[in-house]
Each structure stands twice: as structure tokens, then as C-alpha cells.
Amino acid sequence: MPKRKKKDEEEEIGFVTTLSVPGEGSVGLTGSWRIFIPVLDEGKCNKCLLCWIYCPEACITKDIRIDYDYCKGCGICAEECPSKAIVMEKEEKKE
Amino acid sequence: MKLVDTGNHFAAWGARLARVEVVSAYPITPQTQVIEEISRFIDEGEMDCEYIPVESEHSAMAAMIGSAAMGVRSFSATSSHGLAYMHELLHWAAGIRLPMVMVNVNRAMGPGWNIWCDHQDALAARDTGWIQLYCASHQEVLDTVIQAYRISEDFKVILPVMVCYDAIFISHSYMQVEVPDQENVDRFLPPFRSLWKLDLDYPLTHGSVIYPDDYEEVRFSMFQGLDNARGAIRRAAEEYRDIIGNYHGDMVETYRIDDADCALVAMGSMASECKMAVDMLRDKGYRCGLVRVRSYRPFPIAELRELLSPMRAVMVLDRGVSFGLEGALFSEVKAAIYGHGDAIVYNLITGLGGRDVRYDLVAERTEAALEGKMAPESNWPSLRLTEHHRVSKRGLEEYWKREGVL
Amino acid sequence: MRLRDFPEEELFLQGSAACQGCPGSAALRVAFKALGRETILCVIASCTSVLQSPFPVSALNLPTLNMAFATGGATASGLTAAADRLVARGTFKEKPTILVWAGDGGTYDIGIQALSGAAERNTDFIYVCYNNEAYSNTGTQRSGATPYAAWTSNTTRGKDEWRKDVAQIMVAHGVPYVATASLAYPTDMYRKFAKAKEIKGTRYIEIQAPCPPGWKFPSAHTIKVARMAVQSGMWMLYEHEGGKTTYTAGTQRIIQGQSKLLPVEEYLRAQGRFRHLFSPEKDEERIGEIQGRINHIFETLQFTHKMKEHIMDIELAPPR
Ligand SMILES: Cc1ncc(C[n+]2csc(CCOP(=O)(O)OP(=O)(O)O)c2C)c(N)n1
Ligand code: SF4
Ligand code: SF4
Ligand SMILES: [Mg+2]
Numbered sequence: 125m126p127k128r129k130k131k132d133e134e135e136e137i138g139f140v141t142t143l144s145v146p147g148e149g150s151v152g153l154t155g156s157w158r159i160f161i162p163v164l165d166e167g168k169c170n171k172c173l174l175c176w177i178y179c180p181e182a183c184i185t186k187d188i189r190i191d192y193d194y195c196k197g198c199g200i201c202a203e204e205c206p207s208k209a210i211v212m213e214k215e216e217k218k219e
Numbered sequence: 220m221k222l223v224d225t226g227n228h229f230a231a232w233g234a235r236l237a238r239v240e241v242v243s244a245y246p247i248t249p250q251t252q253v254i255e256e257i258s259r260f261i262d263e264g265e266m267d268c269e270y271i272p273v274e275s276e277h278s279a280m281a282a283m284i285g286s287a288a289m290g291v292r293s294f295s296a297t298s299s300h301g302l303a304y305m306h307e308l309l310h311w312a313a314g315i316r317l318p319m320v321m322v323n324v325n326r327a328m329g330p331g332w333n334i335w336c337d338h339q340d341a342l343a344a345r346d347t348g349w350i351q352l353y354c355a356s357h358q359e360v361l362d363t364v365i366q367a368y369r370i371s372e373d374f375k376v377i378l379p380v381m382v383c384y385d386a387i388f389i390s391h392s393y394m395q396v397e398v399p400d401q402e403n404v405d406r407f408l409p410p411f412r413s414l415w416k417l418d419l420d421y422p423l424t425h426g427s428v429i430y431p432d433d434y435e436e437v438r439f440s441m442f443q444g445l446d447n448a449r450g451a452i453r454r455a456a457e458e459y460r461d462i463i464g465n466y467h468g469d470m471v472e473t474y475r476i477d478d479a480d481c482a483l484v485a486m487g488s489m490a491s492e493c494k495m496a497v498d499m500l501r502d503k504g505y506r507c508g509l510v511r512v513r514s515y516r517p518f519p520i521a522e523l524r525e526l527l528s529p530m531r532a533v534m535v536l537d538r539g540v541s542f543g544l545e546g547a548l549f550s551e552v553k554a555a556i557y558g559h560g561d562a563i564v565y566n567l568i569t570g571l572g573g574r575d576v577r578y579d580l581v582a583e584r585t586e587a588a589l590e591g592k593m594a595p596e597s598n599w600p601s602l603r604l605t606e607h608h609r610v611s612k613r614g615l616e617e618y619w620k621r622e623g624v625l
Numbered sequence: 626m627r628l629r630d631f632p633e634e635e636l637f638l639q640g641s642a643a644c645q646g647c648p649g650s651a652a653l654r655v656a657f658k659a660l661g662r663e664t665i666l667c668v669i670a671s672c673t674s675v676l677q678s679p680f681p682v683s684a685l686n687l688p689t690l691n692m693a694f695a696t697g698g699a700t701a702s703g704l705t706a707a708a709d710r711l712v713a714r715g716t717f718k719e720k721p722t723i724l725v726w727a728g729d730g731g732t733y734d735i736g737i738q739a740l741s742g743a744a745e746r747n748t749d750f751i752y753v754c755y756n757n758e759a760y761s762n763t764g765t766q767r768s769g770a771t772p773y774a775a776w777t778s779n780t781t782r783g784k785d786e787w788r789k790d791v792a793q794i795m796v797a798h799g800v801p802y803v804a805t806a807s808l809a810y811p812t813d814m815y816r817k818f819a820k821a822k823e824i825k826g827t828r829y830i831e832i833q834a835p836c837p838p839g840w841k842f843p844s845a846h847t848i849k850v851a852r853m854a855v856q857s858g859m860w861m862l863y864e865h866e867g868g869k870t871t872y873t874a875g876t877q878r879i880i881q882g883q884s885k886l887l888p889v890e891e892y893l894r895a896q897g898r899f900r901h902l903f904s905p906e907k908d909e910e911r912i913g914e915i916q917g918r919i920n921h922i923f924e925t926l927q928f929t930h931k932m933k934e935h936i937m938d939i940e941l942a943p944p945r
Contacts, residue, residue, distance in 0.1 A: 285703025
């Protein structure tokens with residue numbers, strides 16, 4: 125039988141409180157929430173930046189690149205794009 | 220410097236000497252003079268401090284949490300209903316691990332507006348994670364407010380401290396006190412320190428959602444903080460004695476306990492009354508002593524075990540009640556000494572709503588206990604039905620008759 | 626300020642716990658861009674307590690104190706008093722912006738006393754109410770900000786009462802700056818935050834925040850619904866300072882006659898929380914009541930506007 129760790133060998137709890145550190149992906153890769161995926165047609169995009177500012181998740185960069193790691197697929201960018209440069213497509217999920 | 224003044228004003232002096240920088244408080248009798256005196260200090264340029272005249276006690280504690288979280292020494296004062304009103308935030312202040320000191324002038328709870336002394340208000344705040352220290356004299360109030368910052372800001376503690384003292388008996392009576400020199404207080408109490416603050420250069424988020432997998436350790440850490448406070452309280456009391464000269468005991472204060480086989484246990488100003496009861500019992504040949512609990516949280520478990528295990532009887536006085544059980548201090552003393560010695564523990568619940576605790580009554584009851592004429596359960600020795608109760612009852616009985624209740 | 630001039634830096638970090646299409650995170654992004662890093666944030670119990678993500682990682686890249694439900698104004702008083710001390714001591718070269726972020730429940734209902742107290746003390750901070758018109762965090766119960774006839778989980782046939790208006794209550798407190806904002810008008814919102822940042826004293830900004838799960842519309846429609854609210858007159862954009870109210874963006878255009886009010890029916894139809902006004906039968910009475918109120922408000926405002934243009938410069942408070 126393996127010996128149980130003695131109490132006083134364990135790491136001391138010490139000062140533990142409800143402090144969180146800032147970070148991206150605070151609940152993981154939220155791209156996994158997506159059912160529909162926004163697809164950008166760069167030819168149609170006129171760089172109006174509306175999708176950049178409206179994306180609630182800060183997933184579109186100012187030079188209009190979508191971060192699929194975190195994009196939740198809400199569809200706001202496609203809905204608001206005045207040039208119809210973004211369309212929502214059913215996402216094929218790889219296992 | 221010697222001064223004759225009220226307990227409340229000496230609490231204000233404590234905050235002033237501790238170089239408190241933010242005060243937020245809301246008036247309530249019998250605490251009001253504390254904040255009046257502080258605003259006078261500020262107005263007259265004797266204290267360099269922001270005073271926030273909040274619109275409630277809930278807000279007083281919220282503002283304290285805000286200012287302490289910014290890394291600034293903060294102070295508040297309240298009593299009874301005010302303490303109850305801020306209850307939610309007592310948990311928050313301790314849970315978020317902020318050092319701060321608040322005075323609570325122990326006053327009875329309504330209904331029946333009663334501005335006189337008992338300990339019910341602070342007892343109801345017992346399990347919030349605050350350290351609770353009880354004072355028995357004006358000098359102790361001043362000294363304890365200063366010591367409380369040392370304890371609260373100790374890196375092994377980092378928890379808020381409530382300094383409790385009795386309404387009217389201490390808050391409003393005048394006594395002479397030795398006010399220590401600022402220079403000495405500064406030697407005793409370094410500038411504010413804490414283990415975290417809201418820092419623009421190092422942004423952290425405090426107090427968000429936390430799941431069962433992570434929560435328990437946070438509470439255990441608080442539990443340890445209170446545990447560590449035992450050492451911090453002792454050190455503060457001793458160093459205060461060395462630097463400033465006054466000493467009021469550490470976790471407990473004792474009186475004629477060395478050869479005693481019977482002990483009284485009490486908190487607050489009532490303990491002074493108990494000293495006279497001890498003398499009286501000694502005169503009658505009973506070997507009695509007194510243990511005054513100075514730190515109610517953390518509870519003086521080791522001290523009580525050591526002091527009370529040789530006793531044959533212990534009489535606990537409660538100035539409050541845990542309804543449906545007994546006096547809270549009584550329960551806790553029994554629990555602390557369980558399995559240590561074979562003292563029989565007795566309980567007097569008395570002095571509620573400011574009623575006098577008479578030393579002769581305490582002595583008489585203790586004698587009765589020692590003579591086996593009293594049961595070791597809660598006794599209410601000062602109860603009596605007066606003409607006032609009867610007038611009130613008759614009025615109610617008329618009403619019952621009319622309504623056909625009885 | 627044009628969109629392209631907005632700072633690129635994100636202080637709201639991606640990968641948060643917010644719902645798809647959440648108006649709260651969308652509002653935080655714009656506010657943080659306008660206020661910048663020198664900001665201390667206090668979050669009041671609400672969806673924002675949750676959407677920032679659980680211990681031990683946070684989507685908020687500002688020093689943040691989460692606080693209990695009823696404490697917004699009071700906590701700010703403590704934060705700002707301490708900040709003043711730190712400025713006086715030289716620890717801070719400049720005073721940071723103190724920002725409180727609360728929901729409509731934390732503002733209209735349980736927190737109004739602390740907010741009113743702070744406003745009366747002219748506490749130096751910005752109070753933001755992101756108003757999703759219900760207690761979303763606890764599953765969409767009514768609040769004092771829930772509009773008339775709206776479904777919530779405890780007004781299942783539609784709320785009987787009209788909403789109150791805390792922005793106007795703040796105007797009545799005489800604080801230096803009060804503004805309303807909409808997610809659909811980010812440049813207007815950004816400008817209001819940037820302006821508020823430069824003002825001392827209590828500043829109140831209320832952002833209407835259409836919440837997809839609470840209001841029952843698809844997550845893609847958050848901005849669309851916010852825009853329709855302004856276009857239909859259900860949400861008005863203005864700022865109030867120096868005793869004067871100035872209507873802005875979409876609301877201003879309606880008052881000045883450059884665009885027409887959108888029939889409120891279209892706004893209501895876009896949200897499942899008003900479905901009972903359309904099925905099984907159309908509730909002409911309640912829809913009519915809502916439209917009637919809006920018409921009354923806008924007719925008065927349009928009249929005042931014309932009077933101002935043609936006759937004299939007078940100021941009327943908006944009728945409620
Ligand atoms: C004193 C107290 N009562 C109740 C709650 C439970 N509670 C937490 S958030 C919330 C509703 C918040 O509503 P709102 O302020 O509109 O913010 P939202 O969730 O809509 O973002 C309630 C009722 C609480 N946290 N504290
Ligand atoms: S679908 Fe939603 S989350 Fe994804 S990029 Fe578009 S707006 Fe952002
Ligand atoms: S319920 Fe509404 S406000 Fe709350 S996180 Fe979800 S979308 Fe945002
Ligand atoms: Mg809400």
C-alpha cells in the first residue's frame with residue numbers, strides 16, 4: 125500500500141482569497157460554443173469597422189480578422205455588416 | 220497627556236492616533252459622539268482624513284471596503300441596528316480579506332427602542348469572519364483601537380477587527396485616560412500595509428464567481444487568519460505595553476485566578492462588576508477568580524482550557540442570548556473546556572437592554588451554584604414582572620377579550 | 626470620434642463567460658476603450674459578475690472590485706476618497722477614473738439609495754447602469770426598469786406598471802453629467818464616456834442593453850433591437866449638463882424631423898418578451914397605449930424644437 129502523505133508535508137493553504145488574474149480564454153476556448161461560423165469575404169469588406177466594434181467578444185481585430193478560437197458564433201457581425209461581407213455558415217466540427 | 224472624556228471620544232482618539240485616512244460612518248445612538256469627535260478633529264486640522272457622510276450603515280461598510288481596497292487605512296463606528304443593517308457587508312469585508320477597524324458600541328436590539336447596553340448586536344455578527352475584541356474601560360478602548368490596526372494588518376491575519384465596548388457604561392461616561400504620544404504610537408503602528416490592493420499597474424479582479432471546487436480553501440484561509448490572530452493579539456498587547464506602557468491582557472484578562480477553584484467568566488464592562496463579586500466571595504471564604512474574555516473571536520480556547528481545567532465550578536455571564544439554546548458565551552466556554560478537567564459550568568443571562576448587573580447578585584448566585592443550589596443551565600437571575608408589564612398585559616388582555624382570542 | 630480612431634487595445638478580454646450576443650460585454654468594450662487603463666472598476670452583483678468569468682481568471686483587464694448588490698454609489702465614495710488621499714500623498718500623479726458598473730436591478734431597485742446618496746454627495750465617479758430591463762442574472766425577473774407589458778418570469782402576462790426613469794431622477798439630483806446611450810450608436814456612446822471622463826463629480830450613464838435570452842430574440846439581433854429601440858422612441862438618447870438636455874444621434878434626428886419614428890409595433894414584434902401582444906390575438910389596446918405615450922413625448926419634443934428654431938430658446942423637461 126502506498127503511504128499516505130502526512131498532513132504536515134502537504135502544501136500549506138496560506139493566504140488564498142478570491143483574486144483572479146486577467147487573461148484571454150477565462151472560460152476556455154469559447155469557439156467551441158459555435159454552431160454557425162462567420163465567414164468573411166475580404167473582397168466585399170469595405171473596412172467600415174462596424175463588426176469590429178459590435179462584436180461583443182472582441183473577436184474581430186481592427187484589420188478585420190476573426191479569431192475563431194474565441195468567436196462564439198452569435199451572428200452579430202454578419203447581421204450588422206452593411207456590405208454583406210460576412211455570412212454565417214453551419215460549422216462542420218472536426219472531432 | 221491625561222484627559223477626562225467619554226469612551227466614545229477616546230475611540231475617536233484611537234482612530235486619530237492610528238492616522239486613519241478614511242472614515243465612513245452613519246450616526247446611531249450611542250455611537251454618534253465617535254464620529255462627531257472625528258469630524259471635529261478634521262475640521263480643526265488635527266486629523267488629516269477624508270470623512271464620508273454616507274446615507275446608511277450598509278453604505279458605510281461599502282465605502283470602507285472601497286477605501287481599504289485602495290490601500291488606505293479606514294475606520295468606521297456603529298452600534299446595534301447599524302451593525303445589523305451592514306451585516307451583508309461584514310461578510311464581504313472579511314471574505315475579501317481587507318484590514319480595517321470598526322468600533323461597535325454594544326447596544327440592545329429592537330423592537331422596543333433601547334439604546335442601552337447588551338451584547339446581542341455583536342453576537343449576531345459573530346460568524347462573519349471579523350475579529351471581535353471587547354473592552355472593559357475607557358483606557359482600553361483607546362489602546363485597543365490602535366492595537367486593532369496592528370492585528371488587522373498583520374500579514375498572517377489580514378482581516379477586519381471590531382472593537383466592542385458597552386453602551387452608556389463606557390460610551391457616555393467620563394473617565395480619565397492617558398492619551399499616548401503620537402510619536403510612540405507611530406513606533407508601535409507602522410503605516411498601512413495589506414496583501415493586496417486595487418493597483419493600476421497590476422490589475423487583478425477580486426470577488427467574482429467561485430465554484431465549489433475552489434471555495435472551501437478560501438474559507439479555510441480565513442479560518443487560519445483568525446487562528447493566526449491569536450498570536451497577533453498577544454504580540455500587539457505585549458509590544459504596546461513595551462512601547463506605550465498600558466496593558467489590558469491579551470486574549471483574556473484574569474483577576475485573582477492563581478489559587479482559585481471557581482471562576483467567573485464575562486465580557487465587557489460587566490467584568491468590572493465581577494471583580495467586586497470575586498472580592499465579596501473571597502471574603503466569604505470561596506476561592507474565586509475572574510477570566511475576562513477580551514478576544515471573543517478568535518475565541519481563547521487554549522487560555523480557557525489552561526485556566527479553567529483546575530476549577531470545580533465556572534460561572535459564565537452572558538449579556539445576550541442565543542434564543543432556543545442558552546447564553547452564547549456559556550455554550551462556547553463549555554465547548555472549549557470539554558474533556559479538560561471536570562468543572563461544572565453555570566450560566567447567568569443578565570444585564571439585557573442596559574439592566575444593571577449587580578455584583579451582590581452575581582456573588583449570591585455563584586454561592587448558590589457552589590452550594591449545589593442551582594442547576595447548570597441558563598438562569599435569568601434579574602427577571603421580575605413589574606407594574607409596567609402588568610399595565611401592558613392588562614391592555615392586551617382587554618383586546619383578546621374583545622377579539623375572542625381567549 | 627470616428628470608429629477608426631477608437632483605441633485598438635482591448636481591456637475586455639475575449640473568451641469570457643458572457644452569453645452569445647451579450648449586450649453587457651459589448652458595452653464594456655466601448656466604455657473601456659473610451660476610459661482607458663487609468664480606471665478602477667467596481668462591478669455590482671449582476672450578469673457582469675458572471676460574464677467576467679469565474680475564479681481564477683478574469684476577462685476584465687482593469688483593477689476590479691466585485692461588490693454586493695446594493696453598494697454601487699457607496700463603494701465609489703470609498704474608492705474615490707481613498708484615491709484623493711493617494712493623490713494628496715503623491716502616490717498617484719493623477720486621479721484614476723472610478724467606474725461603477727451595475728445592472729438596472731442594482732440601480733433602479735436595490736441600489737437606488739446608495740446611488741442617490743453618492744449623487745447628493747457629488748461623489749467623484751462615473752456610474753454606469755447597463756439596463757437590460759430585468760434581473761437577467763437570476764433568470765429575468767421584473768425590475769423597476771422593465772417596460773410596460775413586457776413578459777418577465779414574474780410578470781408572465783406582461784408587466785402592469787410603466788417603468789421608472791432613473792436617468793431623470795439623476796437629473797433631478799443636479800449632478801454634473803447624465804447621459805443615455807445605445808449599443809447601436811457606438812460613436813455616440815464613446816463620445817459620452819470620453820466627455821464624462823473629463824468631468825468631476827457624479828456622472829451617470831445609462832446604456833440600454835437588449836439581452837437575447839432575457840428578451841427572447843436571436844443573438845444576432847442585439848444591435849438591431851438596440852437600434853429599433855431608438856428609432857421607435859422606446860429608448861431616447863440624450864445628455865444633460867449645465868441644466869440643459871441635448872438629444873443626440875438617432876433621437877435627435879427624429880426630433881429634428883430628419884427621420885420618422887418607427888412604429889413601436891415593429892420593435893415589440895422583434896422580441897419574444899412581447900409575443901403575448903400579438904398572439905393568439907393582437908392586443909391593440911396595450912400596443913396603442915405604448916405608441917400613445919411615445920407619440921406624446923415626441924410631439925412635445927418636436928414642438929419645443931420648432932419653437933426653439935423659430936421663436937425663442939426655451940427648455941422643457943421631457944414629459945413622462
Ligand atoms: C442582497 C441581494 N439580493 C439578491 C441578490 C440576487 N441577485 C443577484 S444579481 C440579481 C439581479 C441583477 O439584476 P440587474 O441588476 O438588472 O443585473 P443583470 O443581471 O440584469 O445584469 C439578483 C436579484 C443578491 N446578489 N444580493
Ligand atoms: S459571430 Fe459574434 S462572436 Fe463571432 S466574430 Fe461575429 S460578432 Fe464576434
Ligand atoms: S443574460 Fe443577457 S445580459 Fe446576462 S450575460 Fe446573457 S446576454 Fe448578457
Ligand atoms: Mg438587468
